[in-house]
Amino acid sequence: MPDSSNKGMETRRAVLGDAHVDRAESAKTDFDAPFQSMITDAAWGQVWSGDHWTKRERSMVTLALLAALGHYEEFEMHVRATIRTGATMEDIREALMHVGIYAGVPHANQAFKIAKKVLSEMEGDSL
Template structure:
């Protein structure tokens, strides 16, 4: 569990470690190098809160968090983030079958159009990932 009395630097350090383990060094390095004084506070916020608290919790596995995150992003229509988190499954252990099942839940609970587009995004990402392996 996360200690609520810790300093932001502890949450940031833990978040950066988790963020790198999920998204990979290349992605995090690109995001970090693209940060400006305008959006640096936002980068710090997501590193501390999303990655340092939510993704670093010890109750769910990264695989479970990955499936839930993909389903939520798909349901909300955040297609670029869906693609990013599908790529991250190479690091989280969520399988293509896990992703399919998460998107099937999206179809039932958030709507067929949201799931339909997310399936399209997933198929494109899988094709890119397969091409990179070849």
């Protein structure tokens, strides 16, 4: 089995981009280094690096879960990452429609607000 830490960092950079990962890595301290290693290995090296779902599919599930749980800072980061996973604005909209039905309109409403802001920044247009 390949080293999931190396694969994790490769996948993390592919999804989130070098600039984001470089910022996160430079902010790492002795205190949180073991935690950062754990999430790079488990989340990025195992879950995100799996071959059953595409990165686009993983993006949709991740966005829906983050919005449903109210983890809006991570949600915003993953909206930005969709440009690298092949997810479209329509994909994001459909994921958030599911959030509205299955997790509640307030969560979806806040997520739509964040997604509109991020997508507008990314496209330079008003949504």
